[in-house]
Amino acid sequence: MFEATIAGSLPKPSWLAEPDKLWPHWRLQSADLAQGKLDATLLAIKMQEDAGIDIVGDGEMSRQHFVHGFLEFVDGIDHDNKVEMGIRANRYKAMVPVVRGALTLKGRVHRAEAQHARAHTTRKLKMTLPGPMTIADTVADAHYGDKIKMAFAFADLLNAEARALQADGVDVIQFDEPAFNVFMDEVPGWGIEALHRAIDGLSCTTAVHICYGYGIKANIDWKNALGDQWTQYEKIFPALAKSRIGQVSLEAIHSRVPLKFLSLLEGKDVLVGVIDVASDTVETPEEVAQVIADVMKFVPKERIIACTNCGMAPMHRDIAEAKLYALGAGAKLARQRFA
Ligand code: ZN
Numbered sequence: 001m002f003e004a005t006i007a008g009s010l011p012k013p014s015w016l017a018e019p020d021k022l023w024p025h026w027r028l029q030s031a032d033l034a035q036g037k038l039d040a041t042l043l044a045i046k047m048q049e050d051a052g053i054d055i056v057g058d059g060e061m062s063r064q065h066f067v068h069g070f071l072e073f074v075d076g077i078d079h080d081n082k083v084e085m086g087i088r089a090n091r092y093k094a095m096v097p098v099v100r101g102a103l104t105l106k107g108r109v110h111r112a113e114a115q116h117a118r119a120h121t122t123r124k125l126k127m128t129l130p131g132p133m134t135i136a137d138t139v140a141d142a143h144y145g146d147k148i149k150m151a152f153a154f155a156d157l158l159n160a161e162a163r164a165l166q167a168d169g170v171d172v173i174q175f176d177e178p179a180f181n182v183f184m185d186e187v188p189g190w191g192i193e194a195l196h197r198a199i200d201g202l203s204c205t206t207a208v209h210i211c212y213g214y215g216i217k218a219n220i221d222w223k224n225a226l227g228d229q230w231t232q233y234e235k236i237f238p239a240l241a242k243s244r245i246g247q248v249s250l251e252a253i254h255s256r257v258p259l260k261f262l263s264l265l266e267g268k269d270v271l272v273g274v275i276d277v278a279s280d281t282v283e284t285p286e287e288v289a290q291v292i293a294d295v296m297k298f299v300p301k302e303r304i305i306a307c308t309n310c311g312m313a314p315m316h317r318d319i320a321e322a323k324l325y326a327l328g329a330g331a332k333l334a335r336q337r338f339a
């Protein structure tokens with residue numbers, strides 16, 4: 001009970017990539033880079049194991065960005081002539097690559113790091129992929145002429161990689177869908193169906209991570225404009241509860257999501273964010289256990305997994321490590337108290 005896991009990313013070592021950045025430049029090239037990514041993956045696994053994390057991940061050491069790290073492996077996308085596009089319903093503008101032809105995978109996306117991680121840990125292993133709705137909101141379309149059609153084309157590619165990750169021995173495959181609280185009406189409409197396409201045929205545990213975004217000013221401004229209570233999830237949780245996705249990951253500590261909404265996720269395992277990734281203040285195990293106690297009012301305790309609010313990629317490495325230890329120790333404290 002109260003297993004601990006992470007949403008996905010961890011800070012990269014400074015010999016691999018620029019520290020403290022959401023979009024770091026690599027500091028190694030070609031074969032050195034490939035080896036460096038694997039070495040960093042091993043460090044990420046070891047750090048999580050030592051911190052008492054039960055379901056470990058690769059820390060996303062091999063990708064520069066959670067969406068574009070996948071898009072690099074997709075043919076049909078023009079990365080050289082990016083265009084400016086409003087992202088997340090025009091919350092901010094970004095230069096995005098353009099889909100110019102039928103989408104196909106160049107090959108495996110995360111084989112090297114998944115197999116390396118699998119070879120070096122006996123714990124449950126989780127890998128993350130961007131969700132189809134979020135991808136479709138992060139590229140421009142000059143080929144499909146229909147956002148939904150394009151999203152399902154991406155879902156097919158995600159499904160191929162997810163099946164391969166399962167064959168690599170991955171226990172949990174998570175799709176990151178920050179777009180789910182932006183296009184609330186489209187989530188029950190087609191967002192969940194696109195996710196179902198992405199998990200088709202999988203027998204491993206599946207998860208979706210949703211969140212209000214962290215780290216960039218546009219997200220902080222947006223959240224400040226949402227008022228005292230963030231109510232977007234109320235609209236999408238009933239649809240998620242009916243879906244075939246096994247787990248839902250979301251923020252709790254220091255967020256303005258009313259915890260009572262979690263009761264709408266009946267039947268799902270809930271990865272509860274007990275670690276704030278937008279603050280450098282390290283949580284105490286006591287605080288972590290308290291969030292778990294608060295969530296127990298709305299989610300059966302056997303369905304609660306302790307997690308980070310979101311990825312930790314842009315954080316200082318020493319702070320992220322201290323927060324991992326707080327996560328592990330807090331989950332352990334909750335087990336002693338509430339199990
Ligand atoms: Zn997130």
